[in-house]
Amino acid sequence: MGRKKDGKMSAFRAEKFLVFMLFLFGMVLRAKGVWLEIPKSGIKCLFEDIRKSVVVMADYYVFWDEDYLNTNYTPRVSVKVTSPYGNAVHHQENVTHGQFAFTTSEDGSYMACFSTESSHDGGKAVTVGIEWKTGIAAKDWESVAKKEHVEGLELELRKLEGVVEAIRENLIYLKSREADMREVSERTNARVAWFSIISLGVCVAVSLVQVVHLKHFFEKKKLI
Protein backbone atom coordinates (compact mmCIF):
# COMPACT_ATOMS: atom_id res chain seq x y z
CA MET A 1 0.00 0.00 0.00
CA GLY A 2 2.83 2.40 1.00
CA ARG A 3 4.86 1.44 -2.05
CA LYS A 4 1.98 2.23 -4.40
CA LYS A 5 1.64 5.61 -2.78
CA ASP A 6 5.40 6.20 -3.15
CA GLY A 7 5.12 5.23 -6.79
CA LYS A 8 2.37 7.76 -7.35
CA MET A 9 4.27 10.49 -5.51
CA SER A 10 7.45 9.91 -7.51
CA ALA A 11 5.47 9.92 -10.77
CA PHE A 12 3.90 13.19 -9.69
CA ARG A 13 7.32 14.61 -8.84
CA ALA A 14 8.78 13.45 -12.14
CA GLU A 15 5.96 15.09 -14.01
CA LYS A 16 6.45 18.28 -12.05
CA PHE A 17 10.14 18.18 -12.89
CA LEU A 18 9.34 17.69 -16.55
CA VAL A 19 6.94 20.61 -16.44
CA PHE A 20 9.59 22.69 -14.70
CA MET A 21 12.19 21.82 -17.33
CA LEU A 22 9.76 22.71 -20.07
CA PHE A 23 9.16 26.00 -18.32
CA LEU A 24 12.89 26.68 -18.17
CA PHE A 25 13.28 25.83 -21.81
CA GLY A 26 10.34 28.01 -22.70
CA MET A 27 11.78 30.78 -20.55
CA VAL A 28 15.03 30.84 -22.47
CA LEU A 29 13.36 30.70 -25.84
CA ARG A 30 10.59 33.18 -25.38
CA ALA A 31 11.88 35.52 -22.70
CA LYS A 32 11.13 38.62 -24.69
CA GLY A 33 8.93 40.28 -22.17
CA VAL A 34 9.21 42.11 -18.93
CA TRP A 35 9.35 40.17 -15.67
CA LEU A 36 7.89 41.50 -12.47
CA GLU A 37 8.14 40.25 -8.95
CA ILE A 38 4.93 40.35 -6.98
CA PRO A 39 5.27 40.11 -3.20
CA LYS A 40 3.02 37.60 -1.49
CA SER A 41 -0.50 38.99 -1.01
CA GLY A 42 0.38 42.08 -2.99
CA ILE A 43 -0.67 43.73 -6.20
CA LYS A 44 1.52 45.05 -8.95
CA CYS A 45 0.08 46.99 -11.85
CA LEU A 46 1.41 47.85 -15.24
CA PHE A 47 -0.28 50.40 -17.42
CA GLU A 48 0.09 52.15 -20.70
CA ASP A 49 -1.53 55.15 -22.26
CA ILE A 50 -3.01 53.91 -25.53
CA ARG A 51 -5.15 55.73 -28.06
CA LYS A 52 -8.23 54.14 -29.51
CA SER A 53 -8.50 51.47 -32.22
CA VAL A 54 -5.16 49.95 -31.33
CA VAL A 55 -4.73 46.18 -31.01
CA VAL A 56 -3.27 45.07 -27.68
CA MET A 57 -1.97 41.54 -27.20
CA ALA A 58 -0.39 40.17 -24.08
CA ASP A 59 0.86 36.87 -22.68
CA TYR A 60 1.57 36.33 -19.04
CA TYR A 61 3.04 33.38 -17.23
CA VAL A 62 4.17 32.61 -13.73
CA PHE A 63 7.70 31.37 -13.20
CA TRP A 64 8.61 28.50 -10.95
CA ASP A 65 11.71 28.31 -8.82
CA GLU A 66 13.38 25.08 -7.89
CA ASP A 67 11.84 25.64 -4.44
CA TYR A 68 8.40 24.98 -5.83
CA LEU A 69 9.42 21.54 -6.97
CA ASN A 70 9.68 20.36 -3.41
CA THR A 71 6.27 21.58 -2.33
CA ASN A 72 2.82 20.84 -3.59
CA TYR A 73 2.21 24.52 -4.03
CA THR A 74 1.87 25.99 -7.49
CA PRO A 75 2.25 29.76 -7.62
CA ARG A 76 -0.80 31.44 -9.07
CA VAL A 77 -1.82 34.98 -9.82
CA SER A 78 -5.07 36.76 -10.42
CA VAL A 79 -5.14 39.09 -13.37
CA LYS A 80 -7.40 42.02 -14.01
CA VAL A 81 -7.15 44.27 -17.04
CA THR A 82 -9.22 47.45 -16.95
CA SER A 83 -10.02 50.09 -19.51
CA PRO A 84 -9.66 53.82 -18.70
CA TYR A 85 -13.36 54.01 -17.79
CA GLY A 86 -13.06 51.16 -15.33
CA ASN A 87 -14.59 48.34 -17.39
CA ALA A 88 -12.83 45.02 -16.93
CA VAL A 89 -11.50 43.82 -20.25
CA HIS A 90 -10.01 40.58 -18.95
CA HIS A 91 -10.33 38.93 -15.58
CA GLN A 92 -8.87 35.64 -14.41
CA GLU A 93 -8.45 34.31 -10.91
CA ASN A 94 -5.64 32.02 -9.75
CA VAL A 95 -4.01 31.02 -13.00
CA THR A 96 -0.45 30.20 -13.91
CA HIS A 97 -0.54 31.53 -17.43
CA GLY A 98 -2.88 33.14 -19.85
CA GLN A 99 -3.25 35.63 -22.61
CA PHE A 100 -5.58 38.34 -23.68
CA ALA A 101 -6.09 40.45 -26.76
CA PHE A 102 -8.41 43.34 -27.35
CA THR A 103 -8.84 46.43 -29.49
CA THR A 104 -8.98 49.64 -27.55
CA SER A 105 -12.26 51.48 -27.83
CA GLU A 106 -11.23 54.67 -26.08
CA ASP A 107 -8.18 56.83 -25.45
CA GLY A 108 -6.60 56.45 -22.09
CA SER A 109 -4.63 54.41 -19.66
CA TYR A 110 -5.15 50.65 -19.79
CA MET A 111 -4.03 48.87 -16.65
CA ALA A 112 -3.13 45.22 -16.06
CA CYS A 113 -2.97 44.27 -12.39
CA PHE A 114 -1.47 41.06 -11.04
CA SER A 115 -2.19 40.01 -7.50
CA THR A 116 -1.29 37.06 -5.34
CA GLU A 117 -3.07 35.74 -2.31
CA SER A 118 -1.20 34.28 0.59
CA SER A 119 -3.61 31.40 0.90
CA HIS A 120 -0.86 28.84 1.34
CA ASP A 121 1.84 28.80 3.98
CA GLY A 122 4.47 28.50 1.29
CA GLY A 123 3.51 31.83 -0.18
CA LYS A 124 6.46 33.83 -1.32
CA ALA A 125 7.17 36.44 -3.96
CA VAL A 126 5.90 35.29 -7.33
CA THR A 127 7.66 36.22 -10.55
CA VAL A 128 5.37 36.93 -13.47
CA GLY A 129 6.57 37.37 -17.04
CA ILE A 130 4.46 39.65 -19.19
CA GLU A 131 4.79 40.16 -22.89
CA TRP A 132 2.76 43.18 -23.81
CA LYS A 133 2.51 44.24 -27.42
CA THR A 134 0.50 47.07 -28.93
CA GLY A 135 -0.08 48.31 -32.42
CA ILE A 136 2.33 47.13 -35.08
CA ALA A 137 4.15 44.76 -32.72
CA ALA A 138 0.88 42.87 -32.21
CA LYS A 139 0.29 42.34 -35.89
CA ASP A 140 -0.03 38.74 -36.98
CA TRP A 141 2.55 38.48 -39.73
CA GLU A 142 2.02 34.74 -40.15
CA SER A 143 -1.50 35.21 -41.49
CA VAL A 144 -0.41 38.11 -43.71
CA ALA A 145 2.35 35.92 -45.11
CA LYS A 146 -0.11 33.10 -45.81
CA LYS A 147 -2.76 35.32 -47.31
CA GLU A 148 -0.54 37.21 -49.69
CA HIS A 149 1.96 34.43 -50.27
CA VAL A 150 5.03 36.38 -49.26
CA GLU A 151 7.91 34.81 -47.47
CA GLY A 152 11.51 35.26 -46.45
CA LEU A 153 13.07 38.51 -47.53
CA GLU A 154 9.87 40.07 -48.82
CA LEU A 155 8.15 39.36 -45.51
CA GLU A 156 10.97 41.00 -43.60
CA LEU A 157 10.75 44.06 -45.82
CA ARG A 158 6.99 44.16 -45.36
CA LYS A 159 7.51 44.14 -41.61
CA LEU A 160 9.92 47.05 -41.92
CA GLU A 161 7.38 48.89 -44.05
CA GLY A 162 4.79 48.32 -41.33
CA VAL A 163 7.14 49.73 -38.72
CA VAL A 164 7.79 52.82 -40.82
CA GLU A 165 4.04 53.36 -41.22
CA ALA A 166 3.61 53.03 -37.47
CA ILE A 167 6.37 55.58 -36.90
CA ARG A 168 4.66 58.04 -39.21
CA GLU A 169 1.28 57.54 -37.48
CA ASN A 170 2.89 58.01 -34.08
CA LEU A 171 4.48 61.23 -35.24
CA ILE A 172 1.16 62.60 -36.47
CA TYR A 173 -0.44 61.61 -33.16
CA LEU A 174 2.32 63.31 -31.17
CA LYS A 175 1.86 66.42 -33.26
CA SER A 176 -1.88 66.53 -32.54
CA ARG A 177 -1.25 66.00 -28.81
CA GLU A 178 1.25 68.83 -28.83
CA ALA A 179 -1.29 71.06 -30.57
CA ASP A 180 -3.89 70.27 -27.87
CA MET A 181 -1.44 71.07 -25.16
CA ARG A 182 -0.39 74.30 -26.81
CA GLU A 183 -4.04 75.33 -26.86
CA VAL A 184 -4.40 74.62 -23.15
CA SER A 185 -1.19 76.52 -22.43
CA GLU A 186 -2.26 79.57 -24.36
CA ARG A 187 -5.68 79.57 -22.76
CA THR A 188 -4.12 79.37 -19.30
CA ASN A 189 -1.75 82.18 -20.24
CA ALA A 190 -4.64 84.44 -21.28
CA ARG A 191 -6.59 83.48 -18.15
CA VAL A 192 -3.70 84.39 -15.85
CA ALA A 193 -3.55 87.87 -17.40
CA TRP A 194 -7.31 88.39 -17.20
CA PHE A 195 -7.70 87.04 -13.70
CA SER A 196 -4.90 89.22 -12.38
CA ILE A 197 -6.45 92.38 -13.84
CA ILE A 198 -9.87 91.36 -12.52
CA SER A 199 -8.29 90.67 -9.15
CA LEU A 200 -6.92 94.21 -9.09
CA GLY A 201 -10.36 95.49 -10.09
CA VAL A 202 -12.05 93.42 -7.37
CA CYS A 203 -9.61 94.77 -4.82
CA VAL A 204 -10.29 98.38 -5.79
CA ALA A 205 -14.03 97.82 -5.98
CA VAL A 206 -14.18 96.13 -2.60
CA SER A 207 -12.22 98.88 -0.93
CA LEU A 208 -14.46 101.54 -2.53
CA VAL A 209 -17.55 99.70 -1.27
CA GLN A 210 -15.98 99.54 2.17
CA VAL A 211 -15.24 103.23 2.29
CA VAL A 212 -18.67 104.24 0.96
CA HIS A 213 -20.48 101.96 3.34
CA LEU A 214 -18.54 103.13 6.37
CA LYS A 215 -19.03 106.77 5.41
CA HIS A 216 -22.77 106.19 5.13
CA PHE A 217 -22.76 104.34 8.43
CA PHE A 218 -20.97 107.10 10.27
CA GLU A 219 -23.21 109.73 8.77
CA LYS A 220 -26.21 107.75 9.92
CA LYS A 221 -24.72 107.51 13.37
CA LYS A 222 -24.16 111.27 13.27
CA LEU A 223 -20.49 110.88 14.00
CA ILE A 224 -19.32 112.79 10.94
Next chain:
Amino acid sequence: MERRRDGIQCTKVYGLLVLLLFSFLGNLSVSALSVTVNDVECVYEYVLYEGDTVSGNFVVVDHDIFWSSDHPGIDLTVTAPGGNQVHSVRGTSGDKFDFKAPRSGMYKFCFHNPYSTPETVSFYIHVGHIPTEHDLAKDEHLDPINVKIAELREALESVTAEQKYLKARDARHRHTNESTRKRVIFYTATEYLLLALASSLQVLYIRRLFSKSVAYNRV
Protein backbone atom coordinates in the same frame (compact mmCIF):
# COMPACT_ATOMS: atom_id res chain seq x y z
CA MET B 1 -9.63 12.01 -8.48
CA GLU B 2 -6.36 10.63 -9.73
CA ARG B 3 -7.55 10.78 -13.32
CA ARG B 4 -8.64 14.38 -12.91
CA ARG B 5 -5.24 15.26 -11.54
CA ASP B 6 -3.58 13.55 -14.47
CA GLY B 7 -5.91 15.41 -16.76
CA ILE B 8 -4.91 18.71 -15.17
CA GLN B 9 -1.21 17.85 -15.54
CA CYS B 10 -1.78 16.96 -19.18
CA THR B 11 -3.45 20.27 -19.92
CA LYS B 12 -0.60 22.04 -18.16
CA VAL B 13 1.94 20.36 -20.40
CA TYR B 14 -0.11 21.14 -23.48
CA GLY B 15 -0.44 24.71 -22.37
CA LEU B 16 3.31 24.91 -22.06
CA LEU B 17 3.82 23.45 -25.51
CA VAL B 18 1.44 26.03 -26.95
CA LEU B 19 3.42 28.74 -25.18
CA LEU B 20 6.62 27.34 -26.62
CA LEU B 21 5.09 27.54 -30.09
CA PHE B 22 4.32 31.19 -29.48
CA SER B 23 7.96 31.77 -28.68
CA PHE B 24 8.95 31.27 -32.28
CA LEU B 25 7.01 34.28 -33.50
CA GLY B 26 9.12 37.23 -34.66
CA ASN B 27 11.60 39.33 -32.78
CA LEU B 28 9.41 42.24 -31.73
CA SER B 29 9.84 44.37 -28.68
CA VAL B 30 7.61 45.30 -25.78
CA SER B 31 5.67 48.54 -25.60
CA ALA B 32 6.40 51.39 -23.25
CA LEU B 33 4.89 50.45 -19.92
CA SER B 34 4.35 52.47 -16.79
CA VAL B 35 4.72 51.29 -13.27
CA THR B 36 4.20 53.01 -9.95
CA VAL B 37 7.34 53.11 -7.85
CA ASN B 38 6.78 53.32 -4.13
CA ASP B 39 10.25 52.49 -2.91
CA VAL B 40 12.05 50.10 -5.24
CA GLU B 41 10.53 48.55 -8.30
CA CYS B 42 12.53 46.05 -10.29
CA VAL B 43 11.87 44.91 -13.80
CA TYR B 44 13.74 42.03 -15.37
CA GLU B 45 14.59 41.58 -19.00
CA TYR B 46 16.29 38.60 -20.56
CA VAL B 47 19.18 39.13 -22.97
CA LEU B 48 19.60 36.17 -25.30
CA TYR B 49 22.99 36.80 -26.85
CA GLU B 50 26.18 38.26 -25.45
CA GLY B 51 27.05 41.54 -27.10
CA ASP B 52 23.47 42.58 -27.72
CA THR B 53 22.74 46.27 -27.41
CA VAL B 54 20.27 47.00 -24.64
CA SER B 55 18.70 50.40 -25.14
CA GLY B 56 15.83 52.15 -23.53
CA ASN B 57 14.52 55.16 -21.73
CA PHE B 58 12.44 56.06 -18.76
CA VAL B 59 10.49 59.16 -17.75
CA VAL B 60 8.90 60.05 -14.45
CA VAL B 61 5.42 60.90 -15.63
CA ASP B 62 3.21 61.77 -12.77
CA HIS B 63 4.62 63.72 -9.90
CA ASP B 64 2.66 65.66 -7.35
CA ILE B 65 5.44 67.88 -6.06
CA PHE B 66 3.60 70.83 -4.67
CA TRP B 67 6.05 73.64 -4.18
CA SER B 68 9.30 73.00 -5.90
CA SER B 69 9.57 73.32 -9.64
CA ASP B 70 12.20 70.67 -10.16
CA HIS B 71 11.59 66.99 -9.62
CA PRO B 72 13.97 65.43 -7.06
CA GLY B 73 14.51 62.50 -9.36
CA ILE B 74 14.56 58.76 -9.41
CA ASP B 75 17.52 56.38 -9.56
CA LEU B 76 17.94 53.63 -12.10
CA THR B 77 20.36 50.75 -11.54
CA VAL B 78 20.98 48.05 -14.11
CA THR B 79 22.47 44.83 -12.76
CA ALA B 80 23.97 42.14 -14.96
CA PRO B 81 23.29 38.45 -14.28
CA GLY B 82 26.65 38.14 -12.55
CA GLY B 83 25.61 40.71 -9.97
CA ASN B 84 27.76 43.63 -11.13
CA GLN B 85 26.27 46.97 -11.97
CA VAL B 86 26.28 47.72 -15.64
CA HIS B 87 24.64 51.12 -15.72
CA SER B 88 23.49 53.56 -13.10
CA VAL B 89 21.76 56.92 -13.21
CA ARG B 90 20.94 58.95 -10.13
CA GLY B 91 18.38 61.63 -9.44
CA THR B 92 16.93 62.31 -12.87
CA SER B 93 13.37 62.76 -13.95
CA GLY B 94 13.95 60.94 -17.22
CA ASP B 95 16.86 59.62 -19.21
CA LYS B 96 17.86 57.40 -22.09
CA PHE B 97 20.29 54.54 -21.65
CA ASP B 98 22.29 52.40 -23.97
CA PHE B 99 24.80 49.68 -23.23
CA LYS B 100 26.27 46.55 -24.70
CA ALA B 101 25.41 43.47 -22.69
CA PRO B 102 28.64 41.86 -21.47
CA ARG B 103 26.97 38.48 -21.17
CA SER B 104 23.66 36.83 -21.82
CA GLY B 105 21.21 36.27 -19.03
CA MET B 106 18.67 38.02 -16.91
CA TYR B 107 19.26 41.72 -16.42
CA LYS B 108 17.63 43.59 -13.58
CA PHE B 109 16.47 47.20 -14.02
CA CYS B 110 15.68 48.74 -10.65
CA PHE B 111 14.01 52.09 -10.09
CA HIS B 112 14.57 53.52 -6.67
CA ASN B 113 12.41 56.31 -5.33
CA PRO B 114 14.19 58.07 -2.47
CA TYR B 115 11.11 60.03 -1.43
CA SER B 116 7.92 58.99 0.22
CA THR B 117 5.51 60.10 -2.53
CA PRO B 118 4.88 57.32 -5.04
CA GLU B 119 5.96 58.18 -8.56
CA THR B 120 4.84 56.76 -11.87
CA VAL B 121 7.65 55.80 -14.18
CA SER B 122 7.11 55.06 -17.84
CA PHE B 123 9.90 52.86 -19.18
CA TYR B 124 10.87 51.15 -22.40
CA ILE B 125 13.57 48.53 -22.76
CA HIS B 126 14.68 47.04 -26.03
CA VAL B 127 17.22 44.30 -26.62
CA GLY B 128 18.58 44.42 -30.13
CA HIS B 129 20.49 41.67 -31.82
CA ILE B 130 22.36 42.01 -35.08
CA PRO B 131 23.76 38.77 -36.51
CA THR B 132 27.55 38.88 -36.67
CA GLU B 133 29.91 37.06 -39.03
CA HIS B 134 30.17 34.32 -36.46
CA ASP B 135 26.41 33.75 -36.63
CA LEU B 136 26.55 33.89 -40.44
CA ALA B 137 29.19 31.19 -40.50
CA LYS B 138 27.23 29.00 -38.11
CA ASP B 139 23.82 29.16 -39.75
CA GLU B 140 23.72 28.65 -43.49
CA HIS B 141 20.19 30.05 -43.80
CA LEU B 142 21.45 33.53 -42.93
CA ASP B 143 22.43 35.78 -45.82
CA PRO B 144 24.58 38.89 -45.50
CA ILE B 145 21.39 40.69 -46.45
CA ASN B 146 19.83 39.48 -43.21
CA VAL B 147 22.51 41.44 -41.40
CA LYS B 148 21.55 44.56 -43.30
CA ILE B 149 17.89 43.99 -42.58
CA ALA B 150 18.67 43.47 -38.90
CA GLU B 151 20.62 46.74 -38.87
CA LEU B 152 17.72 48.51 -40.55
CA ARG B 153 15.30 47.06 -38.06
CA GLU B 154 17.45 48.21 -35.17
CA ALA B 155 17.67 51.70 -36.64
CA LEU B 156 13.89 51.85 -36.94
CA GLU B 157 13.61 50.54 -33.40
CA SER B 158 15.74 53.41 -32.18
CA VAL B 159 13.37 55.85 -33.89
CA THR B 160 10.42 54.13 -32.25
CA ALA B 161 12.19 54.27 -28.86
CA GLU B 162 12.76 57.99 -29.31
CA GLN B 163 9.08 58.44 -30.11
CA LYS B 164 8.07 56.58 -26.96
CA TYR B 165 10.39 58.82 -24.96
CA LEU B 166 8.83 61.90 -26.54
CA LYS B 167 5.37 60.55 -25.82
CA ALA B 168 6.23 60.01 -22.16
CA ARG B 169 7.73 63.50 -21.90
CA ASP B 170 4.63 64.92 -23.55
CA ALA B 171 2.48 63.09 -20.99
CA ARG B 172 4.47 64.68 -18.17
CA HIS B 173 4.19 68.11 -19.73
CA ARG B 174 0.47 67.59 -20.08
CA HIS B 175 0.21 66.78 -16.36
CA THR B 176 2.01 69.99 -15.50
CA ASN B 177 -0.23 71.99 -17.84
CA GLU B 178 -3.41 70.50 -16.45
CA SER B 179 -2.20 71.16 -12.93
CA THR B 180 -1.40 74.79 -13.80
CA ARG B 181 -4.81 75.28 -15.36
CA LYS B 182 -6.59 73.87 -12.32
CA ARG B 183 -4.47 75.89 -9.94
CA VAL B 184 -5.14 79.15 -11.79
CA ILE B 185 -8.90 78.69 -11.66
CA PHE B 186 -9.11 77.36 -8.13
CA TYR B 187 -6.74 79.81 -6.53
CA THR B 188 -8.22 82.83 -8.31
CA ALA B 189 -11.76 81.94 -7.26
CA THR B 190 -10.59 81.36 -3.69
CA GLU B 191 -8.69 84.64 -3.75
CA TYR B 192 -11.78 86.63 -4.79
CA LEU B 193 -13.96 84.98 -2.19
CA LEU B 194 -11.45 85.50 0.58
CA LEU B 195 -10.95 89.11 -0.39
CA ALA B 196 -14.68 89.79 -0.26
CA LEU B 197 -14.95 87.88 3.02
CA ALA B 198 -12.02 89.74 4.62
CA SER B 199 -13.33 93.15 3.66
CA SER B 200 -16.87 92.42 4.84
CA LEU B 201 -15.48 91.13 8.14
CA GLN B 202 -13.48 94.35 8.44
CA VAL B 203 -16.62 96.44 7.87
CA LEU B 204 -18.64 94.42 10.34
CA TYR B 205 -15.96 94.73 12.96
CA ILE B 206 -15.69 98.52 12.57
CA ARG B 207 -19.46 98.82 12.74
CA ARG B 208 -19.50 96.83 15.93
CA LEU B 209 -16.76 98.96 17.47
CA PHE B 210 -18.56 102.17 16.76
CA SER B 211 -22.07 101.07 17.55
CA LYS B 212 -21.27 99.86 21.07
CA SER B 213 -18.73 102.22 22.61
CA VAL B 214 -19.71 105.49 21.01
CA ALA B 215 -23.35 104.99 21.85
CA TYR B 216 -22.43 104.85 25.50
CA ASN B 217 -20.42 108.02 25.32
CA ARG B 218 -23.12 109.90 23.57
CA VAL B 219 -25.79 111.13 25.76
